[in-house]
Amino acid sequence: MTAGERPIGDLARAIDESDFAWSLVLVGEDQSSKLASLTSDLRGRPSPTGEGKQITSGYQYWGIGPTIAWAHACSDPFYQVMKQSLESFTRRWKRISGKVEGVPLHYVCLGAGTGHKDRQILETLLGDNPDLFYFPVDISSEMLRLGTGNSTAGLGMPGHRIVPVQLDFAIHENLVEFGKLLRRVVGDEPILYSLVGNTMANFDDDAEMLASLTAMMRPQDLFLLEVATTDDLSDDLARQVVEEYARSRAYKEFVTSALMHNSDLTIDMESVQFRGSVEPGRALKVKVIYQNRTGGDIQMMLPDRTRVLFPDNDTILLQVTRKYSRKALDGIFTKCGLRRVASTHSDFRAQRQSPGFGMELVLLRRAESEAVPTQQRRTRADEIWANPS
Numbered sequence: 001m002t003a004g005e006r007p008i009g010d011l012a013r014a015i016d017e018s019d020f021a022w023s024l025v026l027v028g029e030d031q032s033s034k035l036a037s038l039t040s041d042l043r044g045r046p047s048p049t050g051e052g053k054q055i056t057s058g059y060q061y062w063g064i065g066p067t068i069a070w071a072h073a074c075s076d077p078f079y080q081v082m083k084q085s086l087e088s089f090t091r092r093w094k095r096i097s098g099k100v101e102g103v104p105l106h107y108v109c110l111g112a113g114t115g116h117k118d119r120q121i122l123e124t125l126l127g128d129n130p131d132l133f134y135f136p137v138d139i140s141s142e143m144l145r146l147g148t149g150n151s152t153a154g155l156g157m158p159g160h161r162i163v164p165v166q167l168d169f170a171i172h173e174n175l176v177e178f179g180k181l182l183r184r185v186v187g188d189e190p191i192l193y194s195l196v197g198n199t200m201a202n203f204d205d206d207a208e209m210l211a212s213l214t215a216m217m218r219p220q221d222l223f224l225l226e227v228a229t230t231d232d233l234s235d236d237l238a239r240q241v242v243e244e245y246a247r248s249r250a251y252k253e254f255v256t257s258a259l260m261h262n263s264d265l266t267i268d269m270e271s272v273q274f275r276g277s278v279e280p281g282r283a284l285k286v287k288v289i290y291q292n293r294t295g296g297d298i299q300m301m302l303p304d305r306t307r308v309l310f311p312d313n314d315t316i317l318l319q320v321t322r323k324y325s326r327k328a329l330d331g332i333f334t335k336c337g338l339r340r341v342a343s344t345h346s347d348f349r350a351q352r353q354s355p356g357f358g359m360e361l362v363l364l365r366r367a368e369s370e371a372v373p374t375q376q377r378r379t380r381a382d383e384i385w386a387n388p389s
């Protein structure tokens with residue numbers, strides 16, 4: 001094979017051997033269309049309850065400003081969900097990692113974040129598969145650089161085995177193309193996917209999102225999911241979740257960051273509002289909104305230099321989050337055609353402010369129904385894993 005036929009390996013080696021801080025990212029999407037979507041989502045109709053203008057899920061992290069704000073929020077002792085999730089991850093992963101040992105897996109991380117959890121997962125997986133491919137996938141290239149730097153430093157992985165992918169995984173067509181890429185690279189070898197850090201809870205249609213992501217799995221694959229949980233559902237508990245988020249200034253700075261960087265609004269932390277509610281039988285839900293409380297209308301300039309009216313009392317939905325009822329989780333998994341392989345629950349009850357709140361780390365596999373004839377078992381996975389043309 002000539003040098004020209006193996007440019008990626010050569011390029012990765014050149015980068016590995018350089019002292020300069022290069023990083024490779026595979027960009028899957030035209031970033032100008034992301035900016036157009038973000039701009040258009042900020043033109044929604046007036047609503048006092050977060051039903052009109054919005055920062056769509058994922059865009060909170062898009063760009064260097066939001067990435068830095070996220071890293072900062074993750075180290076804020078008052079941002080309880082992430083603090084508990086990060087601090088207890090090593091212990092929780094150890095409890096279930098035995099189920100992936102002995103199997104040579106590749107690793108696809110959906111939503112890289114700061115990369116601290118990926119590092120621990122990679123340390124386990126490299127034991128059985130030193131040649132594994134690691135695909136951190138994120139909407140934000142800056143997050144990929146930050147996360148991949150943290151997750152791989154000192155692990156000795158060859159550069160061409162680390163493939164950061166900038167992609168919005170909420171778009172089904174992106175998953176189809178990503179599936180084709182994975183098939184080209186790893187063939188039939190098994191993959192561990194992860195969606196951790198309660199990322200699922202941020203999607204409006206969360207169960208649909210989980211179904212779409214897990215449809216990528218083949219019978220040999222595994223999926224690691226981490227969600228925030230609650231033992232009970234009540235309006236009082238929803239209020240306590242609101243307090244948990246409202247306590248962290250760093251979280252408020254993160255959640256308003258995309259708005260600050262993509263409009264000319266002067267961000268006022270008092271205008272960040274939290275609305276808690278119960279999703280009957282399944283979750284405590286919090287909508288984080290930015291409300292115009294100035295007593296007058298504001299003309300807001302968007303990235304395309306157009307102005308949009310942000311009337312008094314109108315809102316911009318910044319983020320949705322949830323804590324899932326532990327009893328509801330199996331119903332969600334069954335609907336997605338998944339079964340538990342292993343799971344571990346951490347209870348944060350010891351803290352006065354967290355009554356029955358915790359974290360669930362679950363390893364899932366596809367629950368294939370033997371009773372259904374093969375030709376009727378065609379799922380989205382067939383489309384995603386179709387032979388590349």
Ligand SMILES: C[S@@+](CC[C@H](N)C(=O)[O-])C[C@H]1O[C@@H](n2cnc3c(N)ncnc32)[C@H](O)[C@@H]1O
Binds near residue numbers: 059062114137
């Ligand atoms: C809540 S953070 C979790 C980070 C990390 N997994 C952890 O547990 O620390 C969510 C991550 O997913 C990424 N993300 C959110 N929505 C996304 C989307 N639609 N497509 C790709 N990445 C997304 C964000 O950029 C961010 O890195």
